[in-house]
Amino acid sequence: MVTENLRLVEEKICQACERSGRKREEVTLIAVSKTKPIEMMEEAMTAGIRVFGENKVQEILKKEVALPKNIDWHLIGHLQRNKVRQIAGKTARIHSVDSLRLAEQIQKEYEKIQQTAKILIEVNVAREESKFGLMPEETEETIREIAVMPNIHVCGLMTIAPYVENPEENRVHFQNLRKLLVDINGKNIDNISMDELSMGMTGDYEVAIEEGATFIRVGTGIFGSREYDK
Numbered sequence: 001m002v003t004e005n006l007r008l009v010e011e012k013i014c015q016a017c018e019r020s021g022r023k024r025e026e027v028t029l030i031a032v033s034k035t036k037p038i039e040m041m042e043e044a045m046t047a048g049i050r051v052f053g054e055n056k057v058q059e060i061l062k063k064e065v066a067l068p069k070n071i072d073w074h075l076i077g078h079l080q081r082n083k084v085r086q087i088a089g090k091t092a093r094i095h096s097v098d099s100l101r102l103a104e105q106i107q108k109e110y111e112k113i114q115q116t117a118k119i120l121i122e123v124n125v126a127r128e129e130s131k132f133g134l135m136p137e138e139t140e141e142t143i144r145e146i147a148v149m150p151n152i153h154v155c156g157l158m159t160i161a162p163y164v165e166n167p168e169e170n171r172v173h174f175q176n177l178r179k180l181l182v183d184i185n186g187k188n189i190d191n192i193s194m195d196e197l198s199m200g201m202t203g204d205y206e207v208a209i210e211e212g213a214t215f216i217r218v219g220t221g222i223f224g225s226r227e228y229d230k
């Protein structure tokens with residue numbers, strides 16, 4: 001099932017790239033494996049996947065010892081400050097930095113291990129009550145404060161778009177995230193030159209690609225629905 005799903009997703013990615021005049025290499029597919037067993041992840045690896053997304057620190061720690069070392073782990077879920085120490089040095093990207101205090105903790109722990117954390121700033125671009133993420137208007141100020149932290153590199157912006165029936169409804173949110181990135185880059189903040197946009201999930205990744213996504217996070221579309229799904 002995973003192999004066939006991946007083939008379909010890959011086909012759709014290629015078509016979305018073609019429609020929008022982008023190169024396939026500009027988009028990285030993150031296979032979101034949260035709650036899914038090692039066996040399914042191994043099947044994805046056989047089909048060529050090396051980039052996995054998880055939303056819990058504990059699950060990354062458990063899975064990374066059971067799988068080959070040549071995997072890029074992306075933490076995409078909310079990160080608590082008291083979990084930063086455990087995950088330091090283990091992820092390719094942390095997508096979900098949504099406060100200055102969390103960034104300060106990341107700075108502290110990455111300084112200890114003398115590494116640079118590659119992070120994205122999570123923005124609640126659709127202004128949903130229930131979601132984590134900075135409001136668009138507070139994003140620049142927070143990035144200015146993080147920019148001076150020597151052990152953090154801000155790579156880009158991330159958003160979790162609303163759940164919608166018609167993915168076209170999210171196009172405006174993806175456009176707004178991209179505009180925000182361009183806008184902040186234009187402020188010429190020292191150390192800030194962001195080129196990554198993490199946006200698009202199973203329901204809307206094609207639209208996200210058309211609007212400039214460089215990371216798409218696809219779970220259900222690859223591994224099938226999760227236990228706790230409605």
Ligand SMILES: *Cc1c(COP(=O)(O)O)cnc(C)c1O
Binds near residue numbers: 034203217219220
């Ligand atoms: C679970 C999750 C995804 C994947 O969602 P699907 O709809 O299953 O593709 C993407 N991003 C984040 C932050 C998630 O928590």
